[in-house]
Amino acid sequence: MIQATPVRLRTDSASFAADFAARLHWSADTDAAIEQRVADILADVRQGGDAAVLEYTQRFDGVSATRMAELELCQEELKAAFDALPEAQRTALQQAAARVRRYHEAQKKASGESWSYRDEDGTLLGQKVTPLDRVGIYVPGGKASYPSSVLMNAIPAHVAGVAEIIMVVPTPRGEKNPLVLAAAYVAGVTRAFTIGGAQAVAALAYGTETVPKVDKITGPGNAYVASAKKHVFGTVGIDMIAGPSEILVLADGTTPPDWVAMDLFSQAEHDELAQSILLSPDAAYLDAVQEAIDRLLPTMPRAEIIAKSLNGRGALIHTRSMEEACAISNQIAPEHLEVSSHEPHRWEPLLKHAGAIFLGAYTSESLGDYCAGPNHVLPTSGTARFSSPLGVYDFQKRSSLIEVSEQGAQTLGQIASVIAHGEGLQAHARAAEMRLK
Amino acid sequence: MIQATPVRLRTDSASFAADFAARLHWSADTDAAIEQRVADILADVRQGGDAAVLEYTQRFDGVSATRMAELELCQEELKAAFDALPEAQRTALQQAAARVRRYHEAQKKASGESWSYRDEDGTLLGQKVTPLDRVGIYVPGGKASYPSSVLMNAIPAHVAGVAEIIMVVPTPRGEKNPLVLAAAYVAGVTRAFTIGGAQAVAALAYGTETVPKVDKITGPGNAYVASAKKHVFGTVGIDMIAGPSEILVLADGTTPPDWVAMDLFSQAEHDELAQSILLSPDAAYLDAVQEAIDRLLPTMPRAEIIAKSLNGRGALIHTRSMEEACAISNQIAPEHLEVSSHEPHRWEPLLKHAGAIFLGAYTSESLGDYCAGPNHVLPTSGTARFSSPLGVYDFQKRSSLIEVSEQGAQTLGQIASVIAHGEGLQAHARAAEMRLK
Numbered sequence: 091m092i093q094a095t096p097v098r099l100r101t102d103s104a105s106f107a108a109d110f111a112a113r114l115h116w117s118a119d120t121d122a123a124i125e126q127r128v129a130d131i132l133a134d135v136r137q138g139g140d141a142a143v144l145e146y147t148q149r150f151d152g153v154s155a156t157r158m159a160e161l162e163l164c165q166e167e168l169k170a171a172f173d174a175l176p177e178a179q180r181t182a183l184q185q186a187a188a189r190v191r192r193y194h195e196a197q198k199k200a201s202g203e204s205w206s207y208r209d210e211d212g213t214l215l216g217q218k219v220t221p222l223d224r225v226g227i228y229v230p231g232g233k234a235s236y237p238s239s240v241l242m243n244a245i246p247a248h249v250a251g252v253a254e255i256i257m258v259v260p261t262p263r264g265e266k267n268p269l270v271l272a273a274a275y276v277a278g279v280t281r282a283f284t285i286g287g288a289q290a291v292a293a294l295a296y297g298t299e300t301v302p303k304v305d306k307i308t309g310p311g312n313a314y315v316a317s318a319k320k321h322v323f324g325t326v327g328i329d330m331i332a333g334p335s336e337i338l339v340l341a342d343g344t345t346p347p348d349w350v351a352m353d354l355f356s357q358a359e360h361d362e363l364a365q366s367i368l369l370s371p372d373a374a375y376l377d378a379v380q381e382a383i384d385r386l387l388p389t390m391p392r393a394e395i396i397a398k399s400l401n402g403r404g405a406l407i408h409t410r411s412m413e414e415a416c417a418i419s420n421q422i423a424p425e426h427l428e429v430s431s432h433e434p435h436r437w438e439p440l441l442k443h444a445g446a447i448f449l450g451a452y453t454s455e456s457l458g459d460y461c462a463g464p465n466h467v468l469p470t471s472g473t474a475r476f477s478s479p480l481g482v483y484d485f486q487k488r489s490s491l492i493e494v495s496e497q498g499a500q501t502l503g504q505i506a507s508v509i510a511h512g513e514g515l516q517a518h519a520r521a522a523e524m525r526l527k
Numbered sequence: 528m529i530q531a532t533p534v535r536l537r538t539d540s541a542s543f544a545a546d547f548a549a550r551l552h553w554s555a556d557t558d559a560a561i562e563q564r565v566a567d568i569l570a571d572v573r574q575g576g577d578a579a580v581l582e583y584t585q586r587f588d589g590v591s592a593t594r595m596a597e598l599e600l601c602q603e604e605l606k607a608a609f610d611a612l613p614e615a616q617r618t619a620l621q622q623a624a625a626r627v628r629r630y631h632e633a634q635k636k637a638s639g640e641s642w643s644y645r646d647e648d649g650t651l652l653g654q655k656v657t658p659l660d661r662v663g664i665y666v667p668g669g670k671a672s673y674p675s676s677v678l679m680n681a682i683p684a685h686v687a688g689v690a691e692i693i694m695v696v697p698t699p700r701g702e703k704n705p706l707v708l709a710a711a712y713v714a715g716v717t718r719a720f721t722i723g724g725a726q727a728v729a730a731l732a733y734g735t736e737t738v739p740k741v742d743k744i745t746g747p748g749n750a751y752v753a754s755a756k757k758h759v760f761g762t763v764g765i766d767m768i769a770g771p772s773e774i775l776v777l778a779d780g781t782t783p784p785d786w787v788a789m790d791l792f793s794q795a796e797h798d799e800l801a802q803s804i805l806l807s808p809d810a811a812y813l814d815a816v817q818e819a820i821d822r823l824l825p826t827m828p829r830a831e832i833i834a835k836s837l838n839g840r841g842a843l844i845h846t847r848s849m850e851e852a853c854a855i856s857n858q859i860a861p862e863h864l865e866v867s868s869h870e871p872h873r874w875e876p877l878l879k880h881a882g883a884i885f886l887g888a889y890t891s892e893s894l895g896d897y898c899a900g901p902n903h904v905l906p907t908s909g910t911a912r913f914s915s916p917l918g919v920y921d922f923q924k925r926s927s928l929i930e931v932s933e934q935g936a937q938t939l940g941q942i943a944s945v946i947a948h949g950e951g952l953q954a955h956a957r958a959a960e961m962r963l964k
Contacts, residue, residue, distance in 0.1 A: 178945050179945055179946075179949055181945075182941075182942045182945035182946050182949075183946065185942050186942055186946060189942075193652055196642070196644055196652075197642075197654065200640070200642035200654070201638040201639065201640075201642070201654075202638065203637075203638075205633070205634075205637035205638070207633055213899070214886070215630055215633075215899060215900045215901060217634065217637070217638075217901075217916075217918075218875075218884070220879055220880070222912065222913055223879070223880075223912065233951075236950050237946065237949065237950065238946055238950065269949050269950070305912045305913040306913045320757075320760070320761075323757070323760070323768075324757075324768050324910070326913065327910075327913035327914060331760075331761050346961075348961060349958070349961050349962070352954060352957050352958040352961055353958050355954035355957075355958070356952070356954040356955045356957075356958045358954070359952055359953070359954045359955070360952075390953060390954055390957075391951075391953050392951075392952075392953060392954065396954065427926075434930065438655075438928070441926075442657055442660075443657070443924075443926070444926045445926065445927070446926060446927035446928075446929065447655070447926050447927065447928050447929070448929050448930075448931075449651070449928065449929065449930035450930050450931070451962075452931045452932065452933050452935070452936040452962050453929050453930055453931040453936075454931075454936075454958040454959055454961075454962060455958070456943050456947060456954075456955040456956070456958040456959045457929070457931050457936065457939045457940065457943050457959055457962075458927070458929050459943070459947075459955060460939075460942060460943040460946045460947065460955075460959075461939050461942040461943055461946070462650070462652060462929045462931060462939060463652050463929075464652060464654075464927035464928075464929055465927065468927075469924075473761070473764075474924065474926065475659065475660065475742045475924070476659055476742040476743045476763065476764035476924055477764055477924055478924045478925040478926075479654075479925060479926075479927050481654075481925070483920070487880075487906075487911065487912070487913055487914055487915045488915035488916060488918070489864075489878075489880070489881045489882065489883060489884050489911070489915075489916075490882070490883035490884065490895070490901035490902065490905075490916050491875075491883075491884050491886065491901075492883065492884070492885050492886065492890050492894070492895050492899045492900075492901055493871065493885075493886035493887050493890055494885075494887070494889045494890040494891075494894050494899060495889065496889050498889070499889040499890075499891075499894065502626075502894045502897075502898050502899060503894065504619075505619045505622045505623050505626075505897060505898040506893050506894050506896070506897040506898055508615050508616055508618075508619035509616075509619050509620065509623060509674065509675055509897045509898070510893060510896075510897065512616055512619075512674065512706050513673050513674065513675065513706070514670075514828075514829075515793070515796055515797075515829075516796070516827060516828050516829060517789055517792035517793040517795070517796040517827055517829065517833065517893075518793045518796070518893040518896060518897075519893070520789050520792075520793075520827075521786070521789040521790050521792070521793045521891040521892070521893040522891055522893045522894055522897075524783075524785060524786050524789055524891075525786065525888075525889050525891060525894075
């Protein structure tokens, strides 16, 4: 019988630190063979354009085309995919899109507008915020092809004001995912191509005869895509390099154990490297969640992946207190952090690093994944220590604005002259001095 | 006699596009030998810690030490360097720091505060903004060791609320730059080490027995440093990878030609790869600037570097109009953009992509470099199309906040369930459904 038994740890055990570190370990080191293969593909596409993309698409996806135009999905095809969906799916996609749009509009208003101020002497200082001109969105094909990812990447770009959103999605053996096409329609993707892998990243980064060169590439992908994105970083902007997905649940024992068990499953069902960790000061509650896992697992269609993930990477951890659980969470900097407590606002101020914080028993991660509004593209593998959810700010850039008044040039010129001479940059100094009366 | 003759181009010439592209061309491709060397150094430091850093520091910088502690600059040493400066330099550093601090405080207020809103059903959505815990600042040694860079990297980190700022600066043959040490004192650097190169980047990224592991590394450096930063990206955050510095001046002919010539010099004096370009619809004005270049160049201590840069990469371009000059500027997305016009606010709205925009004749780039307030770490080589000046936002990260109310879970659960089933993620669906009444 299929079983999932996440390792059981106690923070008051002498070996806890070592045991937990072993459980968390995941190597982000990339395979040198993949790196070389990707470098070759990038060089080929940069050189060969459409012809190289067509050749790789045939080789890797089994899709034959003689011209890139055959691999473009026209707006009519996207709309037709949407129109052909059952009404419940059409409505759900539209409702999710509306909520995601509203959240990102609030985000733009809170942190994405231009600003300026003037000194007493009339000098103006500020920052002008403008959208990127054109972005590329990578959508994985095959079993991890998710319409929700289309919404989460394209809508913030739209809200930012990006004029052209180019989507690429591989269609192995020609199989198109109608929900992905429909989501592209709902999210307002400008153009879409059925290409994928490193060759699609190269096409977006360098441009080909048919695929326009973009300014930034976002979206998840396999090891080839991740390596390709890292390679082209600098030529174009990229979002983060995603690792396996993770959830960490802090539980005070007041949420029904079945709910928490299912939240752990929802992370584990992504793939066997996904990580689900539960921390609670209540040992009996951990037992109850394990019991729920045992009872619910056999009812899950993806039980096998869930079991592999929980057995290989899951953990139920008995902490001394909720405070200690919060401190451990800060060390991990999890992608998804559920505060499954009847007093979530007591703990939230203690939490420093996380991609998204889900407060209270009703806030299952899955609601956030699809439709609460915030982005589901989040920093993984501890990178929440220094990076942020995908957002409107990823599709904007800032330009400093400086207008020094004649009077301001007198004060600033003196300061600049002294420092510039100190640095041995005399032209800098004289440019400032020339503006002195 | 030393001469600087930037190439003269006209936009109405048939060969303009090709001629200009040739002038702009700069290869960002990294040297495979450097890449391999850097990979080895990173692996050595990751493995060997302090001992490896000490060995490389002896080998590359000619600085012998038996323990890392000998390479740490204590606060007293930084303060002593400041106290020993001439009063004019002390005052200039403090005034510059105060202005940079004020600007970045305004930036934090405008775009770096937490926010949230509630739906009608009580569901809370928002984003919490928090500082990074610990950052590393790379300051180049030798001839490009600039105290202003210390201020421009450390102050935004400070304003963001970063608790620990670790500076590294190589001291080839043991030579310390007193202005750099003094700037570290003024900017409030927490700890400082006299190490550099890829070995310093590795020490910051992985941590050693003595050098603490940081969350993000910012600051410019040579090809080894740039390659090392790109390598460790993902383990830690990094700022941008900087290319050669550039200035583009749009001139309507109303600024004294000497001022503009000196502004072109101030870019060119950085190094021979630096690029200075002037665009004007007034051919006589271009002649006047060339005349000023000829007259002023022999008076410049760094005339040789200036001449190499202007001869190799400079350009004076006669445009059909100021509108056309603005359009060309948008194609280039320059790091520094001077709008040297008596009506700069007429042209500013036309300018989409630039690191910093300097408006009006009194706003020389050098005032912005040192003390106007905005950051002088700016996106180079066209990356202003997708990236921004270094800022408070680089030292903060965001966490989404979601608290779904019981009522909210009823609406959201239905949407999530439909999409999750569509994606074949049944645990996601059931986690949402369990919260339905």
